[in-house]
Amino acid sequence: MTSPTDERPAGAREGDAASCPAAPETFSGNRGLDIEEPLLFTLGSSQKTGVDLPEPRGLAPRLDGVARRGPIGLKGLSEPETLRHYVRLSRRNYAIDSGIFPLGSCTMKHNPRLNERVARLPGFADVHPLQPQQTVQGVLALMDMLSHWLLTMTGLEAVALSPKAGAHGELCGMIAIKAAHEASGEAERRRVVLVPESAHGTNPATAALLGYRVRAVPADSDGTVRAEAVAEVLGEDVAALMLTNPNTCGLFERDVVEIARLVHEAGAYFYCDGANLNAILAKARPGDLGVDAMHINLHKTFSTPHGGGGPGSGPVVFSKALAPFAPLPRVVRDGETFHLVEHDGRADGGGDTRQRPFGRLTAFHGQMGMFVRAMAYMLSHGSDGLRQASEDAVLNANYLRASLRDVMSQPFGDRICMHEVLFDDAFLKGTGVTTLDFAKALIDEGFHPMTIYFPLVVHGALLIEPTESESRASLDQFIASLRALAEAAKAGDRDRFLAAPRLAPRRRLDETRAARKPVLRWMAPEPARAAE
Numbered sequence: 001m002t003s004p005t006d007e008r009p010a011g012a013r014e015g016d017a018a019s020c021p022a023a024p025e026t027f028s029g030n031r032g033l034d035i036e037e038p039l040l041f042t043l044g045s046s047q048k049t050g051v052d053l054p055e056p057r058g059l060a061p062r063l064d065g066v067a068r069r070g071p072i073g074l075k076g077l078s079e080p081e082t083l084r085h086y087v088r089l090s091r092r093n094y095a096i097d098s099g100i101f102p103l104g105s106c107t108m109k110h111n112p113r114l115n116e117r118v119a120r121l122p123g124f125a126d127v128h129p130l131q132p133q134q135t136v137q138g139v140l141a142l143m144d145m146l147s148h149w150l151l152t153m154t155g156l157e158a159v160a161l162s163p164k165a166g167a168h169g170e171l172c173g174m175i176a177i178k179a180a181h182e183a184s185g186e187a188e189r190r191r192v193v194l195v196p197e198s199a200h201g202t203n204p205a206t207a208a209l210l211g212y213r214v215r216a217v218p219a220d221s222d223g224t225v226r227a228e229a230v231a232e233v234l235g236e237d238v239a240a241l242m243l244t245n246p247n248t249c250g251l252f253e254r255d256v257v258e259i260a261r262l263v264h265e266a267g268a269y270f271y272c273d274g275a276n277l278n279a280i281l282a283k284a285r286p287g288d289l290g291v292d293a294m295h296i297n298l299h300k301t302f303s304t305p306h307g308g309g310g311p312g313s314g315p316v317v318f319s320k321a322l323a324p325f326a327p328l329p330r331v332v333r334d335g336e337t338f339h340l341v342e343h344d345g346r347a348d349g350g351g352d353t354r355q356r357p358f359g360r361l362t363a364f365h366g367q368m369g370m371f372v373r374a375m376a377y378m379l380s381h382g383s384d385g386l387r388q389a390s391e392d393a394v395l396n397a398n399y400l401r402a403s404l405r406d407v408m409s410q411p412f413g414d415r416i417c418m419h420e421v422l423f424d425d426a427f428l429k430g431t432g433v434t435t436l437d438f439a440k441a442l443i444d445e446g447f448h449p450m451t452i453y454f455p456l457v458v459h460g461a462l463l464i465e466p467t468e469s470e471s472r473a474s475l476d477q478f479i480a481s482l483r484a485l486a487e488a489a490k491a492g493d494r495d496r497f498l499a500a501p502r503l504a505p506r507r508r509l510d511e512t513r514a515a516r517k518p519v520l521r522w523m524a525p526e527p528a529r530a531a532e
């Protein structure tokens, strides 16, 4: 077997550990009980297997001559080796269950275990999407209840539960907008979508995917979009404005009502990126702000697991004007019975003629497990609890802001933020330390870094979203590390940053090389291949 050092991915720096007294090189390559783990291809052998089945006897081949003749060289492992491999890898995961995960814009909050418990109830977990509807009435009732609460909280008219993530929801909302313009005969003329420069990359990508041209809306020096700036770029060629509120700088768009009025006056629709709903839930209703379509990331606002932890879910809510174009399927209540409407009634002359669904977005009805978790979250919090969660999310972000404002710099002055606080790299000026170095050093301190270099409108952005589920003690620890690092950078301790992370299983990677020359295929080292 090769030595563990050889397993380091391309670009890992050698020798960093030697310069760091806390992490001496070991003979084994392991670091304490953090055990070095090679790839399965290196670890396994084609001579081994974890299962021991007798050769099937008396089975006539039915593959008509295309059956494999020789072994294909797949590597095998014994059962204990397999188990250890995956357990060791799992210990490399950093998760919201292991510590603060302050990724701005991602809302990495605690996933209450009650939600998990409810989602595992066999009546929810063990049903099949093709089961007859009368056998899954409880599931449909839950979808109906979830729809009801999403509409109540957003003040909108209709909801599509099927989109499977925020970006998928954007696509859903924008297809509905396109369908509405097609229905009114204006699709040919309206070819432009307005997107502020601070938007998440998925916004312009969604517009471009649907064939729209993206026109940027500049932000004011205070980080928000002025109604006048929107008026300037609005025209008869505009199909929609995509605006995030609170925006990606963590600021509430103060002109939002006036912006919505201008957009509607110009015959366009207002798509709101609802990824930051956690700041305003149960405080403000997007419907009252003039929103026509908005996705809700259940995996952000309503605590369903995400990242490596689970599938997302991005229901879209629609205004009265767009409701008829919402996609299928749709849950309809008829007395005590629920129906999943799966077909466009217009095709065979029946159905609800007010509905003009644009089609469907997914094979089935969406991410059922996430619906159950989100519903459990809503019911266990109640409306007062949801409001408190929003307030606490904002309070926590401002606690961080106020605690760090003397050592870290804010791009738009020292003003109250929403659920996330944005810093820029002005405080690192002249230190030789970049935003990336600073974030990497945070890994050595035992923290997952914040979102960096986003939003793009801010130089060297560091976007921190602590969420409401961090305690004061946890925030204080995080603040103490950020302060100490900021002070170390200013004091000229540059080496600490350039070599970071020194204590992680992998050191600093050559990110440029990884992006330009990714190694996507494992190749056996020469001698090992000869031995096979």
Ligand SMILES: *Cc1c(COP(=O)(O)O)cnc(C)c1O
Pocket (backbone or CB within 6 Å): 105, 106, 165, 166, 167, 168, 200, 202, 244, 248, 273, 275, 276, 297, 312, 314
């Ligand atoms: C997370 C996010 C999205 C995309 O949502 P996904 O569920 O990751 O597809 C879009 N916009 C903003 C502002 C976001 O934070």
